[in-house]
Amino acid sequence: MSDSALSTPQTPSFGRNTLLIAELSLREAVRKRLVIVLLVLTGAFVGFYLYGIFRLEGTLDQRAIDAGLDGRSISGLANAPIVYASAFGMYLVFFLGSLMAVLSTVGAVSADVENGVMQSVIARPVTRAALVLGRWLGFTIVNVSYIALVSAALLGGIYLITGFVPPAPLPAVGLILLAIVVITGLTVLGSTLFSTLANGIGVFVLYGVGFAGGILSTIGSFADSPTLVTLGKVANFVMPTNALWLGASYHLQNAAVLQLGEMARGANPIFGSEPIAVGLVLWACALAILAVLAAMWRFSRKDL
Amino acid sequence: MTQRPSSSLPAIETRELQKVYRGRAVVDGLTLTVQPGEVFGFLGPNGAGKSTTVKMLLGLVHPSGGEVRVLGGHPSDPAVRSRLGFLPEQFRFQTWMTAEEFLSFHGRLAGLRADELRARIPQVLETVGLGGRGAESLGGYSKGMLQRAGLAGAILARPQLVFLDEPTSALDPIGRVEVREIIEGLRAQGVAVFLNSHLLSEVEQVCDRVAFVKAGRVLRQGSMRELMGDVLPVGVRVDRLTPPLLEALARIGEVRHTDTQNADHADIELWVQRREDVPALANAVHAHGARLYALTPRRPDLETMFLELIEDTPEATSPRQEAAHV
Numbered sequence: 001m002s003d004s005a006l007s008t009p010q011t012p013s014f015g016r017n018t019l020l021i022a023e024l025s026l027r028e029a030v031r032k033r034l035v036i037v038l039l040v041l042t043g044a045f046v047g048f049y050l051y052g053i054f055r056l057e058g059t060l061d062q063r064a065i066d067a068g069l070d071g072r073s074i075s076g077l078a079n080a081p082i083v084y085a086s087a088f089g090m091y092l093v094f095f096l097g098s099l100m101a102v103l104s105t106v107g108a109v110s111a112d113v114e115n116g117v118m119q120s121v122i123a124r125p126v127t128r129a130a131l132v133l134g135r136w137l138g139f140t141i142v143n144v145s146y147i148a149l150v151s152a153a154l155l156g157g158i159y160l161i162t163g164f165v166p167p168a169p170l171p172a173v174g175l176i177l178l179a180i181v182v183i184t185g186l187t188v189l190g191s192t193l194f195s196t197l198a199n200g201i202g203v204f205v206l207y208g209v210g211f212a213g214g215i216l217s218t219i220g221s222f223a224d225s226p227t228l229v230t231l232g233k234v235a236n237f238v239m240p241t242n243a244l245w246l247g248a249s250y251h252l253q254n255a256a257v258l259q260l261g262e263m264a265r266g267a268n269p270i271f272g273s274e275p276i277a278v279g280l281v282l283w284a285c286a287l288a289i290l291a292v293l294a295a296m297w298r299f300s301r302k303d304l
Numbered sequence: 305m306t307q308r309p310s311s312s313l314p315a316i317e318t319r320e321l322q323k324v325y326r327g328r329a330v331v332d333g334l335t336l337t338v339q340p341g342e343v344f345g346f347l348g349p350n351g352a353g354k355s356t357t358v359k360m361l362l363g364l365v366h367p368s369g370g371e372v373r374v375l376g377g378h379p380s381d382p383a384v385r386s387r388l389g390f391l392p393e394q395f396r397f398q399t400w401m402t403a404e405e406f407l408s409f410h411g412r413l414a415g416l417r418a419d420e421l422r423a424r425i426p427q428v429l430e431t432v433g434l435g436g437r438g439a440e441s442l443g444g445y446s447k448g449m450l451q452r453a454g455l456a457g458a459i460l461a462r463p464q465l466v467f468l469d470e471p472t473s474a475l476d477p478i479g480r481v482e483v484r485e486i487i488e489g490l491r492a493q494g495v496a497v498f499l500n501s502h503l504l505s506e507v508e509q510v511c512d513r514v515a516f517v518k519a520g521r522v523l524r525q526g527s528m529r530e531l532m533g534d535v536l537p538v539g540v541r542v543d544r545l546t547p548p549l550l551e552a553l554a555r556i557g558e559v560r561h562t563d564t565q566n567a568d569h570a571d572i573e574l575w576v577q578r579r580e581d582v583p584a585l586a587n588a589v590h591a592h593g594a595r596l597y598a599l600t601p602r603r604p605d606l607e608t609m610f611l612e613l614i615e616d617t618p619e620a621t622s623p624r625q626e627a628a629h630v
Contacts, residue, residue: 116396123390124413125382
């Protein structure tokens with residue numbers, strides 16, 4: 001019989017299985033229409049926003065002509081509305097991206113456990129650590145590609161309409177993407193610890209902690225209150241995503257707008273007026289890695 | 305680590321296996337052996353710890369105590385799991401996949417090569433009666449078709465040991481016969497099958513050996529002949545049952561049950577050891593002046609065994625359970 005002629009299956013390696021699970025997660029995102037819904041809605045959002053900027057550009061040009069000027073300087077204060085508009089646009093990208101990273105990943109492990117899909121998968125020669133790592137990898141690829149694409153669409157569109165390019169767009173987008181990697185890692189960790197619903201709520205609260213930290217720091221430095229500044233630092237340590245955004249926003253503002261911010265002594269919880277500390281970037285990387293390792297460890301010990 | 309176990313090595317061996325959830329022992333000192341190539345029936349009432357035991361044998365649940373060896377190794381070792389097949393009781397799979405994609409995914413997880421998969425997937429789909437329907441999405445499958453797809457997944461990677469947890473729960477009578485044929489086919493190929501079922505007639509027809517579990521312990525295990533060959537249930541109906549007659553009957557066989565509700569007659573259920581004990585029962589009835597209305601030797605079946613065993617050991621395990629809390 002042909003059965004006996006075929007070999008016994010070789011146990012696949014950790015790396016191979018990780019990639020296989022990551023591939024499954026990517027296909028799942030495509031097949032469950034996650035990708036298409038995201039692309040359509042994002043197209044609508046970016047189009048809407050860019051149309052606003054297009055009208056803004058027209059208004060500013062008209063004002064320059066009315067004032068009898070030949071044109072506007074791209075780096076001057078006259079262009080500040082465009083700078084703000086692009087920075088706010090990127091803030092929306094960061095916020096929506098964080099939201100979408102949590103929502104897409106919230107059930108990465110728990111949903112499969114809850115609906116019973118996990119049992120037959122775990123009975124295969126795949127280690128649970130490889131499974132968690134593969135899930136994280138797959139969702140990180142989806143989330144990071146998505147935010148990178150939206151960022152490129154928004155900044156590229158603004159450039160085409162107004163000719164404005166932020167001073168350092170790549171570091172800015174890089175910091176936003178790092179925040180997405182951290183959020184995805186923490187959401188995967190939560191997905192091995194809690195039910196899907198509890199995890200979603202938990203990660204949003206964490207996100208809120210980061211945002212609260214940013215506000216406390218801002219008020220603290222504005223009001224010169226060391227206690228508030230310390231509280232803000234603690235919050236940034238617990239959830240560095242908001243600090244990463246503030247660091248990204250620094251790279252999105254040109255010198256003229258940054259000077260405005262400094263004059264206001266940084267009294268702006270949405271835009272940062274100084275670059276992010278290197279230590280905090282390293283900590284964010286470490287946090288993402290620790291979260292995934294903790295998830296791998298936790299899931300390996302769980303009864304299914 | 306990946307070498308095939310020698311045929312003398314049991315497919316499954318557990319010693320005093322235990323699982324405690326929040327101070328309650330669900331599996332409480334379970335000891336059983338399954339030989340390679342045999343079809344093993346795992347029987348017990350609801351909540352006896354059957355599914356938890358299967359999960360421990362597959363490495364899904366970590367035992368609280370005791371030993372477990374599957375195919376000569378530990379189920380936490382992926383090399384061991386690559387030689388196992390499993391159809392879960394709740395056969396839920398990724399509904400966005402087609403049956404072929406589902407099998408391809410599981411085959412790749414199990415380490416099958418792409419060319420093997422191309423040959424193997426249509427083969428197993430045909431075996432479980434889903435030939436030609438592999439390109440359909442699992443989301444559109446009926447419950448019975450999903451269970452068949454799960455069965456295809458369980459036998460896909462040529463396992464040496466297959467766990468089937470209530471494999472016919474969603475199937476019609478034709479499907480049940482087909483599953484029995486699949487199990488017999490596996491046995492013919494030397495594959496051990498661990499069948500978790502409470503459809504006793506099904507187990508009776510296909511299993512070489514069975515184990516009865518209750519409250520997480522094996523009450524009895526052995527071949528069908530071993531378990532039932534030494535007992536012959538007999539029903540006796542007499543006009544009236546006097547204590548001396550009952551004593552006389554109890555000397556011949558084991559009185560399992562008496563029914564004196566009816567004014568006209570009394571019924572007695574006995575287990576005797578030998579065929580020759582049946583006429584002896586008639587003699588005893590006559591000797592005590594009672595009139596014999598019926599004397600019915602019955603064919604022993606699993607259901608009798610099951611009911612007797614489960615009813616006979618109501619509280620036997622509770623002291624142990626308490627001990628497990630400490």
